[in-house]
């Protein structure tokens with residue numbers, strides 16, 4: 001038998017071969033693991049996207065549909081989107097994030113276009129590219145209607161290459 005192999009004490013129950021040193025090492029390891037898991041959990045919680053209703057990342061109530069005339073664009077700065085209402089009455093919640101490199105676009109009512117200040121991309125009212133380098137239409141967010149109010153869920157942007165009529169939401 002090896003010299004360093006711990007031996008059970010004579011009065012210890014059968015099967016208990018863990019030395020005091022090993023027991024302490026196991027305990028320290030378990031405590032270390034608990035600490036690591038706790039720290040990792042806190043880091044994940046910190047890095048996870050915040051989801052607060054009423055602002056970007058959560059559900060934003062845009063108000064009643066009749067507040068928005070056809071052909072209008074209304075900015076919701078806290079939600080980081082524009083609510084666009086097409087001429088036929090359909091709604092789109094258009095992200096303000098340019099699809100080129102992510103700058104914030106702004107709405108220019110006189111030109112009826114979204115313009116990106118960084119590299120000059122332009123988009124029309126429904127977010128289609130009118131002037132590159134933006135490679136695709138502005139992203140959109142899902143719209144639902146509850147008690148007559150339009151609700152925009154900004155948790156997950158919907159990517160699209162270009163506008164399609166089925167993207168419009170009707171009340």
Ligand code: FES
Nearest residue numbers: 098100101116119
């Ligand atoms: S980030 Fe908008 S055009 Fe480059």
